[in-house]
Amino acid sequence: MFRFLLALLLSASPALSQGFAGLGTTAEGFAVPQPDPVFDFPSDHGPHPAYRIEWWYLTATLSGADGRDYGAQWTLFRSALAPETSQGWEAPQLFMGHAAVTTADAHYSAERLARGGIGQAGATAEPFEAWIDDWAMTSTAAEGADAYSALSLTARGDVFSYAMELQATGPLVFHGQDGYSVKSAEGQASYYYSQPFYEVTGILDLPDGPVEVTGTAWLDREWSSQPLSETQEGWDWFSLQFADGARLMGFGLRETGGSVYTSATWIEPDGATVAYPDGALRLTPLASVDVAGRTVPVEWRVELPDRELDITTRALNPQSWMDTSFAYWEGPIFFTGSHDGRGYLEMTGYE
Amino acid sequence: MLYSALQSLFSHWRRQPGQLAMLVLGLALATALWSGVQAINAEARASYDRAAQTLGQDSLPRLSRADGQPVPLSDYIALRRAGYLVSPVIAGEVRSTNARLRIQGIDPLTAPEAAQGPALDGGLDLAAFFTAPGLLLVSPGTAAGPLPPDLPRLVEADGIPPNAALTDISTAARLTGQTDPSFLLVAPEQPRGLPPLSEATDLVLSQPQETSDIARLTDSFHLNLTAFGLLSFAVGLFIVHAAIGLAFEQRRASFRTLRALGLPLRSLLTALALEISTIAVLSGLAGIALGYAIAAALMPGVAGTLRGLYGATVPGTLSFDPVWAISALVITLLGAAAATAQAMLRTARMPLLSPAQPRAWAQAAGRTIRSQGIAALVLFIASGLILQFGHGLVAGFAVLATLLVGAALMLPVFLTVLLNRVEKLTRAPFLQWVMADTRQQIPGLSLALMALLLALAANIGVSTMVGSFRGTFLGWLDQRLAAELYVGARDEEQAIALAEWLAPRSEAVLPIISTDVRLLDLPGEVFGMADHATYRDNWPLLSATPDAWDRLFAGEAVLINEQLFRREALALGQEIVITDDLTLPIAGVYSDYGNPSGQAIIGFDLFRALFPDAPLTRFAVRVPTEDAPDLASAIRETFDVPTELVRNQAQIKRFSIEVFEQTFRVTGALNVLTLGVAGLALLTSLLTLASLRLPQLAPVWAIGTPRKVLARTELARSILLAALTWALSLPVGLALAWVLLAVVNVEAFGWRLPMQVFPADWVKLLGLSLVAAVLAASLPSLRLARTPPARLLQVFSQER
Amino acid sequence: MVNSFLNIESVSKSYPGSDGPVSVLRGVDLSLAAGETLALTGESGSGKSTLLHLAAALDAPDSGSIRLDGVEFAGLGDSDRAALRREKIGLVFQQFNLVPSLTVAANISLQARLAGRHDADLSARLVERLGLNAVVDRYPEQLSGGQQQRVAIARALAARPALILADEPTGNLDEATGDTVLSLLLDLVAETNAGLLMVTHSTRLADRLSRRVHLSQGRIAMPASAA
Incomplete structure (x- = not known):
């Protein structure tokens, strides 16, 4: 997911790369995630302009009234040119929205860009809303409840739109060490927590007509300033839902030499978590397909021996390609093996 | 045989180099003047098109306010949040005494691809582009020319019109002091499921124009040039006609001899045609070179003219277009053919055996005169x-x-x-x-x-x-520059201080304030005028109702310039729309030379009430003429005002006359x-x-x-x-x-x-x-x- | 008559005049054998120049037939007539004088080049024989009348024509020069075995040719004498 901050900057223009070449290693003037974080809600649900990058990232595995399987994505990225915020055209906070709907035979994606400071895009903690243009993630939680416990979600592309209501059935969960998630052996890290327990109802408006859907969804919140190791070239991220209500978040960061830095969080149905360090999770690509001119592994063997997990995942639609200014693969998956269930897979860095 | 015929025909020119020179000169001059003018026109038109393209004007519809005022930022945000793909542009101008730079600020994050222009490709430092002080993309020619002071860093890029800078909207906002978009560009494809744009906003949607405002305004000038070019071409053809007539007349006997020696008429005509075409092509090439030189020499003048008369900016340099060269050559050949036709026809009809002495082509022409x-x-x-x-x-x-x-x-x-x-x-x-x-x-x-x-x-x-x-x-x-001193301030705050400081030191301090509006559906300007004898006594009114000044300053009437008056065929007393809410009768018409667009003057108080946001930073100062230079120096010393903002009457006049x-x-x-x-x-x-x-x-x-x-x-x-x-x-x-x-x-x-x-x-x-x-x-x-x-x-x- | 090279049979020609058509030739018969030299004499207006023009295919008769080397002129178009002229006929007419913009050398080779049979040796010999060596690089306007006429003769012969048509070739020359030029012409005609039809009003000159025909009021008045 970390390539996205480059994507965010790159996407502002096809030519954005040079001024940000040093981004991977330094974070001049920006705040840097520190171990043992203490989160302060609801304000931490809102933006953190002192950090260079941040996102609100939601994926949903859905079933339609028509009996077919669907996936949906809604993401708002924030990228700061300077560690400050202001009103007006000069505010150095840029936003990028990605939305997608996946079916077994189609993948629709859309992208929006905006600058903060004029109201076109942004996020507020209280009341919680994250938006870009007419896409919005808005808290519908009752007073006193966590703002993320209920959300309403909308997005619109050239050929699709959707509206969903989300109700959380469990608590927020924190990855790594209480939300301090290390991303490399050199110590790059981010603040990272999730709400993995949403139940969803909504309507997908697709070229074939509207479809009523129900399902589950997972919200990731993450922010940092110095996230990428220079030697990391891409990343494979899994969110899995098991039949008993447990969840697993796992990712592998691919090093240029071929080694992989992995991390995982096992989430009990009640939200209790166990964080696994590098090496506990094993990710093995099985079958690859040609996607948008690249070779992308769309079948994986996922092993977490500590939980006797050994499964094979396959994609609902192997061509779940996000044709955005920074392109990547993101789509719903099914898995079988020691456990059965559904989840979401994101793969970046396949050139 | 044809070769021998050609050889003997060409020998004529070798023996008569003066005649050849005349023919070549005539053809070359005709080609040169005509093609030179065409080159100038083409360059200017291309430049208007480039200017339009930079903002996707040529292909994108836009939304703007009916009265020409900027679109409130909140209107823009409301449209975006309703899901419409519109993109803001702040367009303005930065001026100093001897330079003006048009600023076009776009939002690269929302601008449709067609509006981004070629300039945003390549290795641009986007962090610097987005953050203060920002970057200005300008053409190399603009970067080399005179520029207003205190600009952000310039980055040279191709495809930017002359005297214009493409920049981020934030930089444009800062430079022009305008936060609201001048207009919104509308993406050709809107997301599905939205109501039509016209239901979502009061803003006026205008479809992309085939020709830009500038192109329309400058049409007359180019027509003028074309007329001159055509005149020169015709005059050049007179020369060609004369030279060819002479050459044919002199060779009449030789033509007969050649035919008597066994050269068929058809071969003779072919050889003559070949001969003239060869000369025409060579002369045409020389003419094209000459035309290019003339155009290049005139281009700075044309650029000056267009700037002076219309405020249109075209580069002072000329690019070479092969299509232009070929069409110029074709025109030369056609011209040569027209000039030769008569002589060829006469040669074809010439009997082999009539008396050899030349018959002046003039003699039988008595009847034609009638x-x-x-x-x-x-x-x-x-x-x-x-x-x-x-x-x-x-x-x-x-x-x-x-x-x-x-x-x-x-x-x-x-x-x-x-x-x-x-x-x-x-x-x-x-x-x-x-x-x-x-x-x-x-x-x-x-x-x-x-x-x-x-x-x-x-x-x-x-x-x-x-x-x-x-x-x-x-x-x-x-008449128009009646005040002795014209002073500008950096901002409104300084302007107030300046006015207070000037009041005891001068006979009068008159505010100069204006804003861009649309007058009768075309871009124009409204000025606010303070009640003072300076205007009542001097302002160049062409015609007016008897109480024009009293009604103007009472906010009951408006003065308009001659251009607007004539263009719209208005009459004194007729009402014209100033803003959506205000319509005023015309009390007078004043001459306003050198300004292509419509202009209206209303009373100062009414202006402040109508356009509270228009910044008041300029004043006309009345002082005894001999005190003006000292006062100007005193202002510069007392206030941190850029030199070019304090000018006396004489300077402005000199500048205007130069223009x-x-x-x-x-x-x-x-x-x-x-x-x-x-x-x-x-x-x-x-x-x-x-x-x-x-x-x-x-x-x-x-x-x-x-x-x-x-x-x-x-x-x-x-x-x-x-x-x-x-x-x-x-x-x-x-x-x-x-x-x-x-x-x-x-x-x-x-x-x-x-x-x-x-x-x-x-x-x-x-x-x-x-x-x-x-x-x-x-x-x-x-x-x-x-x-x-x-x-x-x-x-x-x-x-x- | 059967062997004759140029055949002119009952040729008539009239020109429009102010009082109706003026008959210039009225049924002229004339023939010339190959290699024969024939003088055509007559008063001014007797039609001798017109007859020569017709023989050169520069003009067409109203009636009658003209054949050269078996080719009937009637019905030939401009291109064929031109071809006939450049390949078979050499003209020594005052009217078709030299091309002023060409040098003497270029004028001499002009017809030969047009006919595609330029022969540098022949030209050189003609220049030699006609005493034009010193002036080959000059332009006609720099020559005397006699020199110009000699250049015209050289030009006519350089194309190796079968028939030379000469119209008062010595008319503008003094007697001595005229004699010299005519001698040269006759010598060269004899050498090349061409036929010669020459118009002259001088009986003295006419007598130097093998045959003489007198034209009067458009008719042959006196048949051949000398031969």
């Missing part, structure tokens, strides 16, 4: 009818065209009648012969004389127009060129005639007139004809000037100027045309004086 006179009358009547009933710029030029062509056709009639009269009055046999002989020469010389007439008339017309304009303009400047002179420099240059070409045409025609005239001169010589006298008579005859042509060109030129001032100017610029006459210029022109005639006639005369008697005798021996 039909020319009739054609001229018809054209004059047409001219009057168009003047009476026609509308628009094209009608104005049609009046000019019919007038000029009519006058040209009238010329031989005029000269013939005049010489007839003199011939009948005179008793001296030699003088009688001279008159009769001159009259006989007129058909042969008429084309050249017509060219001279056209050039002279154009010269008189244009210089009268420019002179009248200049005189009126200077008087108007004196004016620059504006008409191109016209002047084209004028001189046309006159030169006409002189050449006269020379070639006289040369042609000279060689054909021996049969007419030989008997006069034989009966006892010395060659010297004959030569002097020839010279005198040319001078006489030139002087008569000049005399006819006076009324034609003045009529031309009147049409330019009263018809074309009104249509093109929106102002009508009183005509002034400049007889000194006429005398100068008479001198010039006489010099041209003497130069043109002296060579043939000299030749005649030196013609060996044997040549004259040959005339008799060849008579059969």
